[in-house]
Amino acid sequence: SQKIEQNSEALNIQEGKTATLTCNYTNYSPAYLQWYRQDPGRGPVFLLLIRENEKEKRKERLKVTFDTTLKQSLFHITASQPADSATYLCATDSGNTPLVFGKGTRLSVIA
Amino acid sequence: EPEVTQTPSHQVTQMGQEVILRCVPISNHLYFYWYRQILGQKVEFLVSFYNNEISEKSEIFDDQFSVERPDGSNFTLKIRSTKLEDSAMYFCASSEAGLDSYNEQFFGPGTRLTVL
Numbered sequence: 043s044q045k046i047e048q049n050s051e052a053l054n055i056q057e058g059k060t061a062t063l064t065c066n067y068t069n070y071s072p073a074y075l076q077w078y079r080q081d082p083g084r085g086p087v088f089l090l091l092i093r094e095n096e097k098e099k100r101k102e103r104l105k106v107t108f109d110t111t112l113k114q115s116l117f118h119i120t121a122s123q124p125a126d127s128a129t130y131l132c133a134t135d136s137g138n139t140p141l142v143f144g145k146g147t148r149l150s151v152i153a
Numbered sequence: 154e155p156e157v158t159q160t161p162s163h164q165v166t167q168m169g170q171e172v173i174l175r176c177v178p179i180s181n182h183l184y185f186y187w188y189r190q191i192l193g194q195k196v197e198f199l200v201s202f203y204n205n206e207i208s209e210k211s212e213i214f215d216d217q218f219s220v221e222r223p224d225g226s227n228f229t230l231k232i233r234s235t236k237l238e239d240s241a242m243y244f245c246a247s248s249e250a251g252l253d254s255y256n257e258q259f260f261g262p263g264t265r266l267t268v269l
Contacts, residue, residue, distance in 0.1 A: 085260030
């Protein structure tokens with residue numbers, strides 16, 4: 043079955059810099075990858091979806107890439123702000139169950 | 154903006170008791186889901202529901218679990234005889250179309266279940 047790995051548990055960056063988070067999948071190339079934001083004690087909030095035939099997707103300060111050769115998606119937040127501090131989850135389908143989530147990367151943006 | 158709501162926000166129960174977690178999905182959505190998240194771990198899929206029946210379920214969703222849409226708005230998750238390891242955050246989610254249509258899922262704020 044599909045596995046999603048987000049190798050960085052935590053990432054600290056200075057305000058104004060670009061944060062880059064990594065998501066790797068281990069088996070077959072998924073049809074799409076989704077990125078969610080989760081604040082402590084809250085449910086995930088959908089941010090972006092990228093399909094396997096799309097190289098890049100943008101939404102305001104967010105950018106997601108999908109590299110089927112590397113089996114990887116990168117999630118970028120440009121001009122990061124302290125309000126961007128949260129856990130970011132990567133998710134996809136596993137082929138026989140709905141969304142499979144990674145463990146997430148906890149981003150802290152320091153003013 | 155429409156949102157998924159869940160009640161209660163926190164439920165404390167004794168081992169062996171039955172609990173019912175309630176959700177009101179977004180009104181025009183057709184697909185409903187339950188996920189759980191044990192503290193410090195991944196969000197895990199439990200079950201999906203469409204057209205008044207279960208469409209998929211994970212191996213976590215055993216005979217102790219059941220789901221129901223008793224009326225046009227509520228979607229419930231019942232755990233018949235709770236175990237200590239059922240302690241987790243339970244999230245309800247809904248989507249306009251199925252996952253094959255690449256639709257985003259909207260999650261509720263969660264119910265924290267504590268089994269003593």
